[in-house]
Amino acid sequence: MYRVSDWSLKSFLGLVALDLTQTVTQICQIGVDLKEFFSKDRQDPYYDVDHTVRQSVKSIERERDGLCANLANVANSLPLPSPPARTRLQLCPSAKRLVDGQDDGYINYIDKNYLTNVERELLLQSGGAFQYWKCPNCKLEIKFYVRQSQYSTLLTTREIRKCGKLTIREALLAKSHLDQRHRPASHLKYACLICMANGESLQRDRTAFECSRDLTRHLHEKHSERSLPDLIMRELRFVGRTTREENIPYDLKFA
Numbered sequence: 001m002y003r004v005s006d007w008s009l010k011s012f013l014g015l016v017a018l019d020l021t022q023t024v025t026q027i028c029q030i031g032v033d034l035k036e037f038f039s040k041d042r043q044d045p046y047y048d049v050d051h052t053v054r055q056s057v058k059s060i061e062r063e064r065d066g067l068c069a070n071l072a073n074v075a076n077s078l079p080l081p082s083p084p085a086r087t088r089l090q091l092c093p094s095a096k097r098l099v100d101g102q103d104d105g106y107i108n109y110i111d112k113n114y115l116t117n118v119e120r121e122l123l124l125q126s127g128g129a130f131q132y133w134k135c136p137n138c139k140l141e142i143k144f145y146v147r148q149s150q151y152s153t154l155l156t157t158r159e160i161r162k163c164g165k166l167t168i169r170e171a172l173l174a175k176s177h178l179d180q181r182h183r184p185a186s187h188l189k190y191a192c193l194i195c196m197a198n199g200e201s202l203q204r205d206r207t208a209f210e211c212s213r214d215l216t217r218h219l220h221e222k223h224s225e226r227s228l229p230d231l232i233m234r235e236l237r238f239v240g241r242t243t244r245e246e247n248i249p250y251d252l253k254f255a
């Protein structure tokens, strides 16, 4: 939500005061210039705005000075300009490195108590292992599944999951994660890389989300394989329905 800062308010009031001064000065000038037309005795110039209230130029000037002084008092009593709010929502440095293909995360063991029933069933049926990828910068952990030795890292695992019409590899979450060192009260964890590539700012529930479900729902509803130029989509490992895994490993596939 856009908020007018104290600084903006103060500047705005200053402009209003300046404007009023100029306007009233002009009115006074008109009053002086036209005093011959409006003054009965031509000794006491006044300006009659609507021909019902007659006011002397001196009194208009007094009101102007009083008004400007009041505005100046209001402006001066406002708190001093403060620096922009330090929400500092930003993509984690390691997320950016992942997008460039560099994975310097750590692998952590997951206690089975932290697995869902579906995940335990998968282990029973297919073997493999669930593990955490841990961010080297902000310590965020992403759970992912590996089965084949040669594809056992976050960026290479062939394991995917379906989210509605989307197919997702968990690397997407790691690549989209916000720096958790700078998210004090926001609890926002993931950003939409497509929106960011389009130059949009990070805003709760519009481009930044608390959980992976909200991020994938956003991707599902707001974007398609044509959201960005092909080159950038390929760089992000986002592909369309016709792409085959053998041709290009992807992190997000639009159906």
Ligand SMILES: [Zn+2]
Residues within 6 Å of the ligand: 092, 093, 094, 095, 135, 136, 137, 138, 139, 140, 177, 178, 179, 180
């Ligand atoms: Zn991180």
Ligand SMILES: [Zn+2]
Residues within 6 Å of the ligand: 192, 193, 194, 195, 196, 207, 218, 219, 222, 223
């Ligand atoms: Zn988006």
